[in-house]
Amino acid sequence: MVKSLKVVVTGASGFIAKNLRKYLSEKNIELVSISRKDFKNFNSETKIISKNYKENNLFKKIQNSDALIHLVGIGKQSVNTDYDMINTDLTRHIVNLSKKANIKKIIFLSGLGVSANTSLGYFISKYNAEKQIIDSGLDYTIFRPSYIVGKDDLLSKNLKKQIKSGEIIIPGSGTYSIQPIHISDVVKVLFESVSELRFNNKIFDLVGPDYITYENYVKLFSKGTKTRIKKINLEEAYHNAIVNSKSSFGIDDLNILIGNFKGNHKKLSQISKINFQSVLSFL
Template structure:
């Protein structure tokens, strides 16, 4: 294993949940980061990226609407731009966040866009690490914010049976994984499931996270999809449902062997 000295990297999606936490973590560990925002991409104007070793590409979109950029625009076209930026600035390594469940057989628009972005990176000639994360939990994460909004309504909707499996991972462990990947050649040119050590059903995750006073209501899955398509205020979007009910779990043992540290077992949203 080769250990590299890293002191400066680039991060897209730096204002998002993972990006903000990662920048703080790296700063504490002596690594400075250059943030790239959606506005930089939109205006095609970027800060100096000289003397940086890695590009951590976190920017992406998980839902589509008439008011948002599409999966193709963000997950594919932004990836093309990132690859070009790396080549232009002699950045030889890219770390990309895809999604757990992505494969060549993917049928959802979101997963297809992520798979195509993966292929662009693999064919780019850059050294790459592609992480496929499960739900990443921590202060202000997307899933917890969704559930908290539902708690305010005194009711949480569980699509379908609620027995589909998740394999959540803590944001602290995610930051540690990225840090190890930055420094170790063991991660080079690999696609790795970014998952925690414990599989848990969505139903049990919710039950262990909220007060017994909060009503948990199951909603027929077909009805949930209809509402997701037609009601902008519904608790879940179409791709939220695709990911949630997909029963996507990954190979934690492989991740553990690569990282060589102990991961937090997540049994509730109160991590």
């Protein structure tokens, strides 16, 4: 009999984690999921609630797992939680824990645009996390996602909220592009990266087949509604982000949009057996 896979998921209440845990549980994967807060677990899923991922609460339950998928991350800082603490230091802790607990592989979601040449704080924290993983000696797969969309993703929620208000704001020209990928494909790729050796010790851009300007994406997203599309200049957009921590776009949301990063979808589609869906066909 083939031994079933045992997989640990961190940040279990997050958008990607929720979709992934459902998919893996349907595949009868033995799941150990960790979150800071209580959540509803699936059959064959062990739930761990841990505020700080301290070793003594977790060690026994995660020991000897086939993979750990690290989905903790932040894209906005505050005085209490900054990028170094969560994106880098917590990843270092998870890597050390994984080594001690004899976990065979770690899978990490970094960000499209991360590179050794970046000067952006958010990307630097993700780059340093990637380095912890690469240097760990564990097998790994690192994904650098663009916008992952599905039900309740951050971008779609933001646009839906603006549609409700009757007006969508485009920061700047809107001619910069995004490369959205659908969550249903993302969970399949993550599963493949657990079970298929050819994904080992590689970095992939997690991007979909479409490369579309933000303006055209917004137009498609809001088609059939009576929403006004309004361009505001970047100075105004950045000013809103700086003075209002609740503004639709945070500073790094703007940096990432304006960064206009293009990923390598071909490399992903060549290694994967998935027939990637066009996110635009869902709009």
